[in-house]
Amino acid sequence: xxxxxxxxxxxxxxxxxxxxxxxxxxxxxxxxxxxxxxxxxxxxxxxxxxxxxxxxxxxxxxxxxxxxxxxxxxxxxxxxxxxxxxxxxxxxxxxxxxxxxxxxxxxxxxxxxxxxxxxxxxxxxxxxxxxxxxxxxxxxxxxxxxxxxxxxxxxxxxxxxxxxxxxxxxxxxxxxxxxxxxxxxxxxxxxxxxxxxxxxxxxxxxxxxxxxxxxxxxxxxxxxxxxxxxxxxxxxxxxxxxxxxxxxxxxxxxxxxxxxxxxxxxxxxxxxxxxxxxxxxxxxxxxxxxxxxxxxxxxxxxxxxxxxxxxxxxxxxxxxxxxxxxxxxxxxxxxxxxxxxxxxxxxxxxxxxxxxxxxxxxxxxxxxxxxxxxxxxxxxxxxxxxxxxxxxxxxxxxxxxxxxxxxxxxxxxxxxxxxxxxxxxxxxxxxxxxxxxxxxxxxxxxxxxxxxxxxxxxxxxxxxxxxxxxxxxxxxxxxxxxxxxxxxxxxxxxxxxxxxxxxxxxxxxxxxxxxxxxxxxxxxxxxxxxxxxxxxxxxxxxxxxxxxx
Amino acid sequence: xxxxxxxxxxxxxxxxxxxxxxxxxxxxxxxxxxxxxxxxxxxxxxxxxxxxxxxxxxxxxxxxxxxxxxxxxxxxxxxxxxxxxxxxxxxxxxxxxxxxxxxxxxxxxxxxxxxxxxxxxxxxxxxxxxxxxxxxxxxxxxxxxxxxxxxxxxxxxxxxxxxxxxxxxxxxxxxxxxxxxxxxxxxxxx
Ligand code: SF4
Ligand code: SF4
Numbered sequence: 001x002x003x004x005x006x007x008x009x010x011x012x013x014x015x016x017x018x019x020x021x022x023x024x025x026x027x028x029x030x031x032x033x034x035x036x037x038x039x040x041x042x043x044x045x046x047x048x049x050x051x052x053x054x055x056x057x058x059x060x061x062x063x064x065x066x067x068x069x070x071x072x073x074x075x076x077x078x079x080x081x082x083x084x085x086x087x088x089x090x091x092x093x094x095x096x097x098x099x100x101x102x103x104x105x106x107x108x109x110x111x112x113x114x115x116x117x118x119x120x121x122x123x124x125x126x127x128x129x130x131x132x133x134x135x136x137x138x139x140x141x142x143x144x145x146x147x148x149x150x151x152x153x154x155x156x157x158x159x160x161x162x163x164x165x166x167x168x169x170x171x172x173x174x175x176x177x178x179x180x181x182x183x184x185x186x187x188x189x190x191x192x193x194x195x196x197x198x199x200x201x202x203x204x205x206x207x208x209x210x211x212x213x214x215x216x217x218x219x220x221x222x223x224x225x226x227x228x229x230x231x232x233x234x235x236x237x238x239x240x241x242x243x244x245x246x247x248x249x250x251x252x253x254x255x256x257x258x259x260x261x262x263x264x265x266x267x268x269x270x271x272x273x274x275x276x277x278x279x280x281x282x283x284x285x286x287x288x289x290x291x292x293x294x295x296x297x298x299x300x301x302x303x304x305x306x307x308x309x310x311x312x313x314x315x316x317x318x319x320x321x322x323x324x325x326x327x328x329x330x331x332x333x334x335x336x337x338x339x340x341x342x343x344x345x346x347x348x349x350x351x352x353x354x355x356x357x358x359x360x361x362x363x364x365x366x367x368x369x370x371x372x373x374x375x376x377x378x379x380x381x382x383x384x385x386x387x388x389x390x391x392x393x394x395x396x397x398x399x400x401x402x403x404x405x406x407x408x409x410x411x412x413x414x415x416x417x418x419x420x421x422x423x424x425x426x427x428x429x430x431x432x433x434x435x436x437x438x439x440x441x442x443x444x445x446x447x448x449x450x451x452x453x454x455x456x457x458x459x460x461x462x463x464x465x466x467x468x469x470x471x472x473x474x475x476x477x478x479x480x481x482x483x484x485x486x487x488x489x490x491x492x493x494x495x496x497x498x499x500x501x502x503x504x505x506x507x508x509x510x511x512x513x514x515x516x517x518x519x520x521x522x523x524x525x526x527x528x529x530x531x532x533x534x535x536x537x538x539x540x541x542x543x544x545x546x547x548x549x
Numbered sequence: 550x551x552x553x554x555x556x557x558x559x560x561x562x563x564x565x566x567x568x569x570x571x572x573x574x575x576x577x578x579x580x581x582x583x584x585x586x587x588x589x590x591x592x593x594x595x596x597x598x599x600x601x602x603x604x605x606x607x608x609x610x611x612x613x614x615x616x617x618x619x620x621x622x623x624x625x626x627x628x629x630x631x632x633x634x635x636x637x638x639x640x641x642x643x644x645x646x647x648x649x650x651x652x653x654x655x656x657x658x659x660x661x662x663x664x665x666x667x668x669x670x671x672x673x674x675x676x677x678x679x680x681x682x683x684x685x686x687x688x689x690x691x692x693x694x695x696x697x698x699x700x701x702x703x704x705x706x707x708x709x710x711x712x713x714x715x716x717x718x719x720x721x722x723x724x725x726x727x728x729x730x731x732x733x734x735x736x737x738x739x
Contacts, residue, residue: 231608234636312581319587319653325636333641334585359560 004076007040022075022408023482028082035094037080038069042099046071046078047386049096049103053495053509054114058141061086063116065093066495068482068511069100072386072400075407079482084116092117095124102389105519106511113139113221128214128548131159139222179203183530187215191293191534193544197521204529209522217548224508229255229476232505233328236494239512240545241322243282243488244314245274248327251508253410253483254496255329259473265456266467267331268412272449273346274317274326275411275485276442280353281310282488283435283442286393286541290432291364293538294373299364306356309349316345330472336464339457343450350443357440365436374429378524378536381426388520391490391513394540397434398426404486416448428539435541475501489513489541512546587635587653590628592676597650599623603639612639617678619686625676626651631669 004024008016012029019025028037050068057064067080084093095118097104107118108127115137118124126134132155136143170182183199186192194215200208223235236247249271256263288303311321318326318334326333336342364370385395385402395402401420405413421437423430456462478500484493490513497507517540524536599622604612611633614624626639628651635653643649 227608228606231606231638234608234634234638308580312583315581315583315586319583319585319637320635323634323636325638 001076003044004041004046004078007044008037008078010040011037019079019482020408023077023079025079026081028080031082031084031093034067034080034082034096035099038067038096038099041069041078044071045074046076047100048072048389049100049106050077050389050491050493051509051511052103052106052110053507053511054110054116055497055507056086056114056139056141058086063091063114065110065116066509067096068493068495070389072389072395072402088115091115092119094119095121097121101387102516102519105515109515113137115140128217130214130217131155131162138219180207185533189534191289191538193542195518195542195544195547197533197537199530199533201530204531206525206528206530206533209525211518211521213518213544214548216544220549221508221510224505226504228504229472230328232508233325234323236508236510237323237325238545239492239510239549240282240543242285242543242545243278244322244324245271245278245327246485246487247492247494247510248325249275249411250483250485250487250492250494251496252327252329253485254481254494255472255476257481257483258476258479258496258498259329260477261330261470261472263331263470264462264467265412266453266462266464267469269449269453269456270332270336270468271327271411272413272416273446273453274314274324274332276446276449277310277313277346279442279488280439281307281314283439284310286435286488287432287439289541290435290538291370293534294370295534299360302356302360306349306353309345309352313342313346313349316342328469331467331469333469335466335468339453339464343454346446346450350446353439353443360436365433370432371429373535374427374432374539376425376427376429377532378428378528378539379426380520380524384426384520384523388523389516390520391516392486392488393434393438394431394490394513394517396420396422396438397430399424402491404484404491408484410483410485412449412452413445415452416445418445428536431539431541475503478502487513487546489517489543489546492546510549512549514542514544514547517542518547585654587637589630589653590633590639590674591652591654592626592628592674593648593650593652594622594625594676594678595682596645596648597622597625597676598645599625600644601626602642602644603651606638606642607633608636608638609634615675617683619683620690621686625678627676628674630672630674 001018001024005016008024008026011033014027014029016024016026028034046069048070050070053066053068055064055066062083063086064081064083067078067082069078069080071077082093084091093116095103095107097107097118098120104122105127107121108125110116111118111121111124112127112129112133129138132148132151136148138145138148174180174182180200180202183201185197185199187194187196196212196215198210198212199206200210218238220235220239224232227235232251233248236251237244239247284303284307288300291297291299314324314326315321317336318324320326380390380394380398382398382400384390385398385400390398391402399422401422403420404410406418406420418441421434421441423434423437453462453464457464476498478498480495480497482493482495484491486492491511492513493509493511495507495509495511496505499506521537521540524540525533528536599614599617601614601624603626604614609632611629612626613629615627616624628639637653639651640649640653643651
């Protein structure tokens, strides 16, 4: 930490200060210095860029760019800020992508939504947003949504037109002789989800992958600004339907930090249980999806069957199965009127999994076909993890000891016994095994949390009917906060900015791991064959909801 | 090895005996029923105060306040189910006690429409307010208004009477004052 501070202090900084145990927060005075700062930090070991989040301060006529840089293995993180002018001609800064490849798509996103030009980016282009937003920068505060929505139908027609143009262009470029072609893998492929991989192939060999994303871009970051602080939970929970509670935990933490409130012990343990249930629901889909993309649907059905029981748990608590809206700033949303019955249904779900576990191991984890295809295929090394910021299970499959639950404990994770779950090889098979291992860890955590709650209740320290929520102020003070959680697919980071007496967020940046996992597809699949695409794609556990947001 | 095979056979036979949950007809019998399931809204016109809190918090603006010809509640919420995301925030903020005037509960497979445009336009929860109730409320309000008016009139009359009395008193006092003054004046001259 001291080293990092010394490095930062060498440059012209407005301030350098500690922020949480694992972060240093600093503000750079001159944007010209950014490359040198990042270079120096990289030498020190801060090799990864988590995300880049511009904030549009329209009243002060400036855009503040926030860099979140991480040293994944030593848990030292830097939050670097720098102001740049707001006018479109001057709104530019040097690109850090040549130094940190993990920043690539995050810079493109900042460019497309805020118009921050990154000088020296290898391929600066509009990205993620649909064509009708090109050059208009929808997340700027002065973007006129009403005006934009007037031409909706016409815009859609134009987008279709352009798609056909693109298709014809490929036909012409590639020609009909030889074996080169451009395949559209998705968005209607059974394994793809709403994403289109433009696969440049030569015969069966993949030469290049160019993901076309943005099919489910809902501008969630902007939606959050239109809602009040409680209503925002319904926007953040829609990042991805698979792991529903964790984004709300992340957002609530940010709000609580700004408001300066501490939630009750009971609520903390409840967040563990709900968060882990969400993780299980998501991992079961990942697990089944891995085989589903390989063409074996039986296991998907098995997993969905087990998942139903965990969704029952969520339903019993919150009244909804998928979009639960069960966590809000100040704690968890509902009291636990009959905690025994609820724990009963959790135990039932865990038992359902335990009963099936042996069969899963025998039939699927040792499956010879899967082993032949996935073993040693698509390997990521630890260097790749730091270079592209592969997060969560993908990183841990390569043996990286990264887990926000342990590195920066939130909710009640610091009071539970847990360790990093890792595999060694980092191939596609390990990315399947890690999911299976984490499922068991999650159930173990739930059991521990249940025991703690029971203990607390019997000792009279917790009241499940009253302790669930503390009172939050209606209006927030001005401030900003960064919150992180270990989401099912990796680190989720939220950057929340509020203004004095605000009733709704001024800016909410959502960082989700699938962006980086999609970014590396080209590297992962180059030189492989067409039949590897579903397998390796499935092994990355990508969800388009959090890819596009 | 042999043991392994036996074990597998046993497991398979066991699995065959398991109830086939996947073949349950969920359109007639629910797989799982949570008493707090967040389904279709129930709106109680008789306890709603028309405070609009639910319409204000709704994150997707699914609630429209439909005006009533009476003063309290002056409007009742109507929910557009085609827009609603069943978050339950409206229930959370509703201030009526002990029962909530707007509540999410129940909900069956019948909530599914055929998905056509017209069907979705018709897809609303509207509280059915009986005409008699409105008439009754109206009468009550009229009664109240009349009583209030009467009260006001009475009060007005009272205050006026008071005023008059005071004025009269003041008039009576005045001459006395004058006398006093003249007395004082007289005293001065003396
Ligand atoms: S449940 Fe949520 S979306 Fe539906 S009407 Fe109530 S507040 Fe609005
Ligand atoms: S339903 Fe509840 S919140 Fe909505 S107007 Fe009536 S009393 Fe107010």
